[in-house]
Amino acid sequence: MGQALEGKRKNVWVATKINERDGDKSMRILEESLKRLRTS
Numbered sequence: 897m898g899q900a901l902e903g904k905r906k907n908v909w910v911a912t913k914i915n916e917r918d919g920d921k922s923m924r925i926l927e928e929s930l931k932r933l934r935t936s
Contacts (some may be wrong), residue, residue, distance in 0.1 A: 897933060898928060898932055898933045898935075899934070900933065900935040901933055901934060902934045905935050910930075910933060910935065913925065914926060
């Protein structure tokens, strides 16, 4: 999906679920996911 979304960040909403309750761990998981989606 990252390849398809590349260059279209402003036109797409991405939703996700995280089961982690720790805020720092949740943020790391989210950042890794966004990196794989090539959103930055």
